[in-house]
Amino acid sequence: MDETEDNRAPSSRRRLQRLAAHLETLSLPPEAQLIRSYCSKIAVSKSDDYTVLGEYLAGAYKLERDKIFQFFRQNPSLQTPVEIGKDEHRQLAMRQLLALVRKGGIRPLRYLLEEPAKYFAVAEAVGTVDISLGIKLGVQFSLWGGTVMNLGTKRHRDAYFEGIDNIDFPGCFAMTELHHGSNVQGIQTTATFDRLHQEFVINTPNEGATKWWIGNAAVHGKFATVFARLKLSSPNSHIDVDMGVHAFIVPIRHLEDHSVMPGVEIRDCGYKVGLNGVDNGALRFHGVRIPRENLLNRFGDVLENGEYSSDLPTVSKRFAATLGELVGGRVGLAHGSVGVLKTAATIAIRYSLLRQQFGPPNQPEVSILDYQSQQQKLMPMLASAYAFHFSAQYLVKRYGEMKLTQDDEIIADVHALSAGLKSYITSYTAKALSICRESCGGHGYAAVNRFGSLRNDHDIFQTFEGDNTVLLQQVAGDLLKQYKRKFEGGALTVTWTYLRESMSTYLSQTNPVITHRDGEGHLRDPTFQLEAFQYRTAKLLHTAALRLRKHSKQLGSFGAWNRCLNHLLTLAESHIESVILSKFVDAVKSCENAEARVVLKLLCDLYALERIWEDIGTYRNEDYVATNKAKAIHRLVENLCFEIRGVAGKLVDAFGIPDYMLRAPIGLQSGQYSEYVHYIGF
Amino acid sequence: MDETEDNRAPSSRRRLQRLAAHLETLSLPPEAQLIRSYCSKIAVSKSDDYTVLGEYLAGAYKLERDKIFQFFRQNPSLQTPVEIGKDEHRQLAMRQLLALVRKGGIRPLRYLLEEPAKYFAVAEAVGTVDISLGIKLGVQFSLWGGTVMNLGTKRHRDAYFEGIDNIDFPGCFAMTELHHGSNVQGIQTTATFDRLHQEFVINTPNEGATKWWIGNAAVHGKFATVFARLKLSSPNSHIDVDMGVHAFIVPIRHLEDHSVMPGVEIRDCGYKVGLNGVDNGALRFHGVRIPRENLLNRFGDVLENGEYSSDLPTVSKRFAATLGELVGGRVGLAHGSVGVLKTAATIAIRYSLLRQQFGPPNQPEVSILDYQSQQQKLMPMLASAYAFHFSAQYLVKRYGEMKLTQDDEIIADVHALSAGLKSYITSYTAKALSICRESCGGHGYAAVNRFGSLRNDHDIFQTFEGDNTVLLQQVAGDLLKQYKRKFEGGALTVTWTYLRESMSTYLSQTNPVITHRDGEGHLRDPTFQLEAFQYRTAKLLHTAALRLRKHSKQLGSFGAWNRCLNHLLTLAESHIESVILSKFVDAVKSCENAEARVVLKLLCDLYALERIWEDIGTYRNEDYVATNKAKAIHRLVENLCFEIRGVAGKLVDAFGIPDYMLRAPIGLQSGQYSEYVHYIGF
Incomplete structure (x- = not known):
């Protein structure tokens, strides 16, 4: 899988040398030898500029996205300034939306009805221009338009389609x-x-x-x-x-x-x-x-x-049927939130590569991304952005299938999946935006560098279209229904099928040999990772069901639910993490380019192991992971962060956000400081 | 200690009945019986309106604070509007500052030099008016004024004191x-x-x-x-x-x-x-x-x-001497950050008591603070606000002693303490502000309800006057120096003296009986709590020293430090938490009013146990806490959250922020919805 060819361009040769020198300076621990060999292969691979990975991520709607980016690039008067008052901003958003539809030839209502995946790609791109515009578009087409089209009948479609589509009928x-x-x-x-x-x-x-x-x-x-x-x-x-x-x-x-x-x-x-x-x-x-x-x-x-x-x-x-038609909004928010996370991570990581501060005595200062603490802040975030990307793609695909088939099983699956992913991704991104600002220090506080508006605009993603805490409870409720079904022998919807197997695993004893295995090969084996995630979900589900049964006798179902609420929320999150990991593992397997696959595997391992480490208390309390294994996981997480740091610049390049859309001077691909100095008028 | 008198006012009798009914409905687990008895005592105590607790918190400068609040109340043209552009805001902040000094009779430069505790109290109160104003004041007096007065000599003081003091000389x-x-x-x-x-x-x-x-x-x-x-x-x-x-x-x-x-x-x-x-x-x-x-x-x-x-x-x-004079800025930020946390917690908790959503079938909806998940978000935050309050008070006291004595040991202590508390408190508050917004849902997103501006303004507290990640490294560096001293038999500065004892505890084997003890009495014993905190710090310190020694042979001191950086940051945080807990335990003991002491003890227990639970992986990995004990800690944390919820409204009242300073309609003491509706023009 890691075969490389030796037709290196001179620039990649130099890059390899620099990387090798870098690796030497920081002298790896033995357990990272394996990963190091990957890294040197990445550096010399054909996909040196990461276009292969970029294309793998971009998916089918790259052209549509680029069309929107170009439209705004060519219309500077439609670009949102760094400081803008409420009233002016509202007028601008309306002008942006009208121009996009009437001049740019984008027809969101049609896409929504005919090709939902295209609608979500457009909405994400529009959100990259200005999140307000993305939401204004969502209100007009997904909420107002979506209710008329999906809750109404032919008479409504006939009377309103044109007016909504061309925004003659702006609505709420x-x-x-x-x-x-x-x-x-x-x-x-x-x-x-x-x-x-x-x-x-x-x-x-x-x-x-x-x-x-x-x-x-x-x-x-x-x-x-x-x-x-x-x-x-x-x-x-x-x-x-x-x-x-x-x-x-x-x-x-x-x-x-x-x-x-x-x-x-x-x-x-x-x-x-x-x-x-x-x-x-x-x-x-x-x-x-x-x-x-x-x-x-x-x-x-x-x-x-x-x-x-x-x-x-x-x-x-x-x-239920009425609210069910609103699920598209959640799909859009999950999808859009990943876009926000990618933007913020790109800015923070590029700046952390540029910025130098302190260093060994009598030597040049080092990039702040060379610090273990900065890697810990940003590398799991980068891995999560990739992880969420594939989950959101999967969600969009399932949503399309649902609209096409109206199949009851798929409807149930998409409902729980969209609730869970919307909640989990937007909560994560909200926290990540604060970490990005803080990890870029003072320059992260300049409005032009965008963390402020991204955070403020994105913040409410956690609340609207379903408060995250409420949505997670829907996921937990659905899991409990599935649990009941399992014991009644019925079918499980596709996303949950893993529960059948892991529940049996859980109900058997943990294997003391596996509990202690701490070799890197084992820890990086997706089978171990998935089993660990699924074990935790199954365990939490089983104990939640028992506790609910116990408490409901005394407290009634509402009281029992509330008594177990933290437990249920953890269960829901654990389940969503299982889904995200499994989609990431699939995406690694499906990537045909060997070099890109190696990098994706690094990210996937970091996502999995960092999550396990973050909840190591639970694993230790159940003796699913012995102390030696817990410590090995921690070491490996730090090593993976270090490895990914070596290719982090390339990994954010693969998100494919052009400089004129990224806008933040400190996040540009080059000339960051001079753009920044220029911005304030020097 | 829990003696109460039976001279209940009718209103407190009703409140007791309601509380008792509430407790019955949600039917406590047996381990919470003890706490319940506290709660009913609180409800009927003489300090029913929590003025005793409020006075205990307010300290010596209540009058100074009230004077500032009243000054702005009486000058509506000096109040910051909800939406204000940059240029207008800058002019307003200058007008506010000039008015405060020239009309309000506040002389921050004099306080800074003559009575630092008064300066910090004034700065916190001014920050409650508008954080921008608080920082503008800090720039003028603590940074510009402070450097001239503290880094200069008589010729500078003679030439500049008056001009800085009366703002004829605004400076940078x-x-x-x-x-x-x-x-x-x-x-x-x-x-x-x-x-x-x-x-x-x-x-x-x-x-x-x-x-x-x-x-x-x-x-x-x-x-x-x-x-x-x-x-x-x-x-x-x-x-x-x-x-x-x-x-x-x-x-x-x-x-x-x-x-x-x-x-x-x-x-x-x-x-x-x-x-x-x-x-x-x-x-x-x-x-x-x-x-x-x-x-x-x-x-x-x-x-x-x-x-x-x-x-x-x-x-x-x-x-070092030059930078040393700048430590006052960090004291001010730690102190001010606690003020911001109190404001936000007051708004979020009052709204969570008001807001009702869902409920048992055919019964009225319940307050969202009745949900376990909401308690988990806000009750540890309330406990932390109290904990930080006492630590910040201690820091201000030590700073005053330092300025008075110029004693080298105190200087070293204040340096590390201010770095640690500034870093820890501002990082915590920054996260808490996001949690407050999110826990108040859509209404938390209205700018008038203040979470947005509080978060945006406070955000940079994590960066200026020393980036938090850098400051924590100073704390870790100081601990390692102390560690070295200990083994060389020298003296430890006051704040660290616990290390001597806990280091011995650590170096001995953990006691399997204590490891398994899980009774509530034991878990709520400050001796257990302090030992657990201090054990963790000592353990992290000892292993950090060993790892640094090992790695520095190969990587040099800079490389070794970076290889252990996450470990060192955890060590620093652990140490600061030990200090915070120990100051909180002292504050509980020193509180003379028995009822107020009971409530403070509840908060202190929650602070201690929630921190242990949050890092339960570490305790489990070292077998310091057995599985049964870990689970008992978790249960007790949930029970303490539940208990404190019963008196949460009173506990935020005790922060003593008047409605006209709090301003957020959803956070007022009464009439919240109608104020909110009125605000938008109905």
């Missing part, structure tokens, strides 16, 4: 209320059917029911998909029957003069921590009347006579 | 260069003595030597303390002799018309991640001439004849 997604975000079933806005006029009457019954954080509402929106409790009059009673949460198209501003519609009250949610290019507003409805046809009626309809009709038998099934 | 601290931050000895700006004219000539020899990030330079500064390599001509050679880094007073703008001085080039470092009220600039010097008297000559002087004179024998001793 009005679900969240002041008092209810995560608990969507608790929202209180009402839509009461008036049979006489064949209309729904939308009302905000109290302060807490004010729609809040509604993107596009403060300034640009003309419509909103309003989520409200459907109220139907009952023939036998004066009290309306609550049919549960449904979605309605409500015009909020006039199409022509943009004045606010009668009965609608709009306020500006104001300045935010980030994403100030998106105009979030608050909405109240005072007897706002909309035609009966404005109910998005795919999963439930109200007939002219006021009767309710649905193919789905219960309120909760209809609610 | 020009140490950092584009290429050198942490490695101050690597700076390249030169100050060459011209004997003929009795002047120093200041030069920026290359791009990398550009002074960078200089606070007050872009707009307001008239002077700068410039750190430069002193160059003296040698009688025997044409080449000037480099005498090392010295500090010089350099006028950068005219006192009258504020025009830039000839030969000085100033640029604006521009928009930053945060602290945009501070005008950071870049400076270049082209043959700028200053009189000989402008050398700050306390530790080294140049005589008229061009000869160098100093009481200190070597360049490195003079450098």
Whole structure:
């Protein structure tokens, strides 16, 4: 697998010599000999500029991405300045979006419906331009457009497709209320059917029911998909029957003069921590009347006579189907978050290679990435960015299959997978952005170097489209359902099938020989790594099920769940890590270029072993890993960080973010300091 | 110690009943019985409104703090708005500072010199108003003022005291260069003595030597303390002799018309991640001439004849003495960072008590602070805020003693202690601010609720006045020196004396009975907790010394240090945690009010046990803690979080931040939602 050819270019020869000299200076411990041999092979491989790896990562939509990057490159007036006030930023984001669609020829709504993977690639690229723009695009096409197209029927598609597609109809997604975000079933806005006029009457019954954080509402929106409790009059009673949460198209501003519609009250949610290019507003409805046809009626309809009709038998099934159509937003956030992580890691790693500080007595200063502490901050992050990349690709692929087949098993799988990956990746990236800033010291604090806006804009990825803590609980709940199924002999959805085997492994005794094995070959064997991850998940699942059963007798199911909540969240994270690792292992195997495969394997090993080391307490407590093995894992993690440092510059190059999109002077491919000095006017 | 009187007010009786009902609902495990009894006592204690605890925390400078708060309350035009651009913010910060000194009667320079503890209390209060203002104040008085007063001699104090004190002379601290931050000895700006004219000539020899990030330079500064390599001509050679880094007073703008001085080039470092009220600039010097008297000559002087004179024998001793005077900045940042943590924790905890989401079937929703996951996010943070408070108080006290006595042992102690606490506390607070935002969901993302600006402004606390990673290495270096001393029989400075005993404990075998003891009484015994912390430090220190000795043969001292760097950083953190815990244990003991003491003990136990649990892998790997004990610690941490949740509102009240200073609508003491709704214009 590591065969190399000897047609070295002179530049790569020099690079090899430098690398060799570097390795000598820092004199490796014996256990790193094997890895060192890999590294020298990388340095002389054909894929010297990492285009092979770059192409392997870029996937099918590279051209689409480059088209977007070029569009903004050629339109400097559409680029977001480093400092920009809220109001100006909102106008700019709208101009950017309109230009992209009307001049750039990008049609996100079509992609969303016809080729979701292309939509997500476009959204990620647009987020690289400005995260506000990415979210503005998501609000218009995925949230507003997505609800009309997916929760509505032909009459809605016919009436709204063109206007949404070309942004003549800018719209909002009005679900969240002041008092209810995560608990969507608790929202209180009402839509009461008036049979006489064949209309729904939308009302905000109290302060807490004010729609809040509604993107596009403060300034640009003309419509909103309003989520409200459907109220139907009952023939036998004066009290309306609550049919549960449904979605309605409500015009909020006039199409022509943009004045606010009668009965609608709009306020500006104001300045935010980030994403100030998106105009979030608050909405109240005072007897706002909309035609009966404005109910998005795919999963439930109200007939002219006021009767309710649905193919789905219960309120909760209809609610699940309605929310189920929103899963695309999570896929987009997971995918987009990986893009943010790549951008930040590129800047931090390039600067850490450039920046020199201190050194051995009477010798030149060394790059700060030569410090073990800096490697520990940034190399596992680089490995994670690669790991997440392959998982997000997998998620997008599964989402496409789901939209194509509408297969129930795939639907369930994509729901849990998107909840888990959105939660895990965005939480990781949020922390990583702080680490990047801090690891770049003072120069990381210059706004032009971007960590501030990336962090502030990305921050809310952890909250919207499902709070991460809530989403992880959905994953845990799903795992427990799968666990129950397993013991009832039913089928497991694809992503969880590993549980069957690992559960048996868990239920047997740990093997004391394996517990003590600490050779590098064993630790770098994907079989060991995957088993360790899956063992932990299976163990946590089994004990969670036992604890829940025990506590629910006394505390009820809600109380028991809460008593085990930390345990359940750990279980969910552990499961997602298992999925991520297994997709990474697959990606290593599927990489046809031998040199690229060697580097990916290094990253995959670091991802796996660093995760195990981070949770070594659990492994030790279960005696799954003996002390000697724990220490060997720790040493190997440090050695892998050191090895990857040697090729880190190339690995971020492979993310393929051009300098004019990266923008941060300290993160450019060359001339960093002089660009930085130039930026402030010298 | 837990005697209570039965003169309950009706309101506290109701609160007790509610608390009891709450405790029943969630039905405690048996091991929490003891704690429950504490809680019910707290609820009925005389110190029901926690004024006792609040007073215990507030310390000696409560009046000074309240004076500052009131001053800004009465001057609304001086309050920082939620959204403000860079240029406007800079002007506002200057207006705030001038008003504080000239109208508010606050004289920070005097306090700094005469009563440092008062200075730090004032700086923290000012930081509560606006962190930018706190830093602007620190630049003017502690950095610019501090260098003139502490590195200069009488002639400088006579000439500059008044102007600095009343801000007629706004000034800068020009140490950092584009290429050198942490490695101050690597700076390249030169100050060459011209004997003929009795002047120093200041030069920026290359791009990398550009002074960078200089606070007050872009707009307001008239002077700068410039750190430069002193160059003296040698009688025997044409080449000037480099005498090392010295500090010089350099006028950068005219006192009258504020025009830039000839030969000085100033640029604006521009928009930053945060602290945009501070005008950071870049400076270049082209043959700028200053009189000989402008050398700050306390530790080294140049005589008229061009000869160098100093009481200190070597360049490195003079450098150490010069930098040593800057330690006050670190004390201020550690202290200020605790203030930021208290503010953020207050907002997050009050909102988590208010906010309800989900609940048992057919019952009202529960507060999100009732969720185990939310408790896990916020209760250890609350405990840490208390822990850091007492450590910061101790540090300020020691700093005062140092300034008074100039005792060498105290100087060494304060240096390591300030480096360690500044690093540890600011790193913790930076992470905590992100957790606070995320734990408050969408409403945490509204700028008015402050997590964004707190995080952005505080972020750089981790970097300036010494990068945290570099400072921790100083702590580790100091510990190794102490370790060497111990084996040579010398004295240990006060803070480290525990090492002597714990080192012996470590060198003996662990006791298998203690390893397995898992009763609550044992785990909550401060002796066990302190021993566990100190054991870990001693163990890490001993093994670090062995590893460094081993590696330095092959790699040299720099290479060996780097090979062990992660280990050394862990050692430093472990040591600081030991110090923090021991100061917390002392503070619990010293609290005279029995009820307040009970609550403090709860917090102290949580701080100690959560830290042990977070690093349980290390304890397990050394078999210091058996599996059963590890699990008991984990259970107790969850139970303590649960217990403290019951009094969390009171515990943040005790921080004593008035609503008009806290400002975040979701963090107010009452009427949070309606204030929030009102804020956006309903």
